[in-house]
Amino acid sequence: MIRYPIPMVPGPVSVPEPVLAAAAVDYPSGDLEAEFLELYRHARQGLQALMETRNDVVIHTGEGMLVLWGAMKSVLRPGDRVLSLVTGVFGQGFADMARGLGCNVEVFELSHDATLGDIEPLVEIARWFQPRMITAVHCETPSGTLNPIERLGEVKRQCGDGLLLVDAVASIAGARVAVDDWEVDLCLGGTQKCLSAPPSMSFLSVSDAAWDAVGYVKYAGYDALLPFRHVLDDGWFPYTPNWQGLACLDTAVNLVLQEGLDRCIQRHDDVAAHCRRELARLGYRLFPRPDARPSPTVTTVYLPQQREWREFDTDLRRAGLAVGGGLGPLAGRVFRLGHMGSQAQRGIVDRALAVLAKV
Numbered sequence: 001m002i003r004y005p006i007p008m009v010p011g012p013v014s015v016p017e018p019v020l021a022a023a024a025v026d027y028p029s030g031d032l033e034a035e036f037l038e039l040y041r042h043a044r045q046g047l048q049a050l051m052e053t054r055n056d057v058v059i060h061t062g063e064g065m066l067v068l069w070g071a072m073k074s075v076l077r078p079g080d081r082v083l084s085l086v087t088g089v090f091g092q093g094f095a096d097m098a099r100g101l102g103c104n105v106e107v108f109e110l111s112h113d114a115t116l117g118d119i120e121p122l123v124e125i126a127r128w129f130q131p132r133m134i135t136a137v138h139c140e141t142p143s144g145t146l147n148p149i150e151r152l153g154e155v156k157r158q159c160g161d162g163l164l165l166v167d168a169v170a171s172i173a174g175a176r177v178a179v180d181d182w183e184v185d186l187c188l189g190g191t192q193k194c195l196s197a198p199p200s201m202s203f204l205s206v207s208d209a210a211w212d213a214v215g216y217v218k219y220a221g222y223d224a225l226l227p228f229r230h231v232l233d234d235g236w237f238p239y240t241p242n243w244q245g246l247a248c249l250d251t252a253v254n255l256v257l258q259e260g261l262d263r264c265i266q267r268h269d270d271v272a273a274h275c276r277r278e279l280a281r282l283g284y285r286l287f288p289r290p291d292a293r294p295s296p297t298v299t300t301v302y303l304p305q306q307r308e309w310r311e312f313d314t315d316l317r318r319a320g321l322a323v324g325g326g327l328g329p330l331a332g333r334v335f336r337l338g339h340m341g342s343q344a345q346r347g348i349v350d351r352a353l354a355v356l357a358k359v
Contacts, residue, residue: 004322006351010141010298010338011170012192012199015248018255019197022247030241037235039246044232046253047203050172050261051187053179055205058228059249061242064169064190067202069097070223071165071186075213076133078102083131083159085122087147088112088140089328090167098135106131112143112330115293119151126158133163138177139170142327144286144300144336146175146293153183163210169193169202173256174268174297174340185210191245194268194297196341197252200245268296271344275299275337278353287334297340300326303333312359321355 007014030036044057051057060066072094076082079102084095086109098105106129108122116122126134134156138149149166156164163185168177174194179187185207192199206214206225214225227238256264276286276299287300303312309325309332316323324336339349 004317004320006321006348006355007343008321008323008337008339008348008352010193010324010336011340013196013338013341013343015196015198016255016342019248019251022251023198023244025244025247027243027247030243031237034235036241036243036246037232039243039250040241041232043246043250043253046250046257047189048205049257050253051168051177051179051189051205052181053187053205055179055207056211056229057203057205058225059201059203059246060223061200061239061245062202062223063192063199064188064202066223067188067190067204068094068167070221070225071188071204072097072101072133073221073223074219074225075163075186075210075217076101076103077217079104080132081106081129083108083126083129083134085116085134085136085147085152086110087115087145088137088143089330090140090142091135091137092328094135094137094165094167098133111289112140113145113287113289113292115145115147115288116151117291119155122155123158126155126162131159131162133165134159135165137167139168139175139295139297141170141295141298141336142300142330143288144295144298145288146171146295148293149184150178150182156183161209163207163213170295170297170340173261173264174344175295176265179205191249191252194341194344195249195252195256197248198245200242201249203249265296268340268344271339271346271349272296272299274346275339275349275353279356282353282357284356287330297338297344299337299339300330300334301337303335308332309335315359316355319355319359321352323352
């Protein structure tokens with residue numbers, strides 16, 4: 001196994017020692033011991049703090065895609081109308097997933113280097129389309145952009161009983177995520193980005209309105225939300241609890257709260273601004289448009305002229321730097337620096353910039 005001394009991939013990120021240590025314990029059976037339920041309760045409370053919500057939080061065993069699918073299958077039925085804000089690869093993914101579930105999908109699409117600006121066109125669509133659900137991605141990691149989710153509450157209010165679902169996998173603990181203030185019904189997160197834990201767990205907040213929809217649809221499956229509604233009351237989990245995974249998640253959340261959520265978010269902002277500023281000074285061209293909101297957790301950069309991705313990536317790795325390539329329509333056009341979680345450190349970014357100055 002090759003370990004690169006300058007880890008800058010946009011997830012899964014480098015895991016700090018306290019989180020690794022939490023996985024190295026020989027835990028008993030979570031089905032039988034009350035301590036597991038207490039750990040679940042504690043981790044849930046920590047995640048509520050990170051997402052600024054009083055809503056229930058459900059924690060699944062499995063990486064982030066599990067809660068993306070589980071949330072949609074638990075509240076949607078064939079024929080339901082879904083309005084998808086698409087500003088990148090993952091926003092388009094939501095639209096594709098909804099179509100796969102037999103939903104009637106309307107897409108509001110912007111270029112992948114843009115973020116939501118004027119919301120009036122989206123408001124107008126919501127008025128006549130009356131979607132059962134609005135989907136949006138907070139941080140589009142392939143594009144290095146951050147959508148203003150705080151503006152979607154007005155769009156949601158045009159939909160009657162419509163639900164707002166947000167992918168915040170790459171922003172929770174790296175940018176402000178205010179579930180209650182932003183009127184988000186289903187906010188989805190994962191462990192392998194800003195929380196700097198292994199990609200073994202995923203989680204989401206569930207509003208009262210979303211729980212009502214879950215109870216109506218009654219979807220049954222490994223990723224279903226319904227069996228988790230009363231786990232804190234009856235102590236029964238729908239499948240074998242992952243004590244190691246939950247311990248890693250809880251430790252990672254505690255590290256953020258010990259640093260202070262505001263300070264953690266400010267650290268990400270400062271490192272991202274420094275990274276973008278120095279890349280421009282070196283002559284690199286940033287992918288997001290100047291009027292787009294850049295992400296504090298990942299920076300997407302055009303490949304230098306006359307450079308092919310595989311050759312460029314090989315040269316970086318030979319110099320000890322691991323970055324991410326482009327996804328979807330951006331494949332072969334851009335590369336990505338993940339300054340999130342444990343990697344949101346100016347020292348790591350400066351070492352990466354030194355390599356990029358030479359390659």
